[in-house]
Amino acid sequence: MELECFPMTPRPPDMIPGRQTRNWMDAFASRHPYRCLPLNMANTTGWELLCPMGFSAEWNGGPSQADITLHPDRPHPDFAHFVTSHFSRGVLTMHPQYLFRTPPGWGMMASGSPNHVKDGIQPLVGLIETDWLPFPFTMNWIFTRPGRIKFEKGEPFCFISLVEHRKVEAFQPVIKPLESDPVMQGQFDAWNRQRTDFNKRLASGEPDAAKEAWQRYYFKGELPEALGTAPESHVNKRRLKTPRVGF
Known part of the structure; x- marks a missing residue:
């Protein structure tokens, strides 16, 4: 089976298998959380899309697009095409920059990386019918309060996993x-x-x-x-x- 990934730009974000490690899990004595198999499996059941640059975003609490300000760590030619304030009301939009195609019956769940915690902002989750959709989707995060957040270069901004979503309807x-x-x-x-x-x-x-x-x-x-x-x-x-x- 193939997950077809069609880049929409000459320099799309790196895409890697989900990594098991999490900073907060490492911080525990004896790295205790790694003993939890469900956590480990969730962390690695999908692929991470990584930020091509580091940047900060700040929301002042207002309802308009201009109420989110964005600043790259250093000038980057793709910054304006990667992250935007598109939906307003504290929603930050990031662009995976791939068009995905899955086998018939399979869809794609797009979310933040499981158990990857960020203070002040929450990933929104989408289910996309990638077995037919001929255009890409966006990955959106919503500020949980006014303030400033930071994404590092190489940090996962989107986590994609595959699901036969129509079969879920058969369960009683x-x-x-x-x-x-x-x-x-x-x-x-x-x-x-x-x-x-x-x-x-x-x-x-x-x-x-x-x-x-x-x-x-x-x-x-x-x-x-x-x-x-x-x-x-x-x-x-x-x-x-x-x-x-x-x-």
Whole structure:
């Protein structure tokens, strides 16, 4: 399968597989957040589009386009084509500068990089039908309060991931008591017992629990008390392909 990426400019932003690391995750003792597999997988399930230059943006709280001012760190010929105040009311618009084409039935989710936190501004999320749309989209961020924010050169400004979005409509959410699935209830009860016991041992300072530090059932694809394993489709590391040039 191919994700076709057609540059709309001679110098489009760099596009790379999503990176696992986050500054705030690195700052924790023992880099504790990286033990959370859902965080790691979200961070890497898509591609990052990177700022081609560093710049600052400031919003004074007003409703017009002129109420956002933009300043590149240094003069750049593409700056005015990359970031603008287009929609007004504190919305900052950035241009991925690609026209994307996905296989039939697949769309593209455009958002900020998962778990990449920026104070004072929030990424807006869009779902684009890239299996037919013949023009590019924009990536928009909204100021959460008046003030000044900064994007560094090489910082992700857009994160794209792919989804068979029409198939979501086929799902019917059904609320059921856990007792209706004895196997799942047994697996949950075993996990709950092990989790409660481990937390008690950890809180009491038991050396073995402190050495273990955290339980790895999900990460390793195992169920506690030898009640089974995850299917072969279980992954604990995402390896997306780097874009290549093709004709």
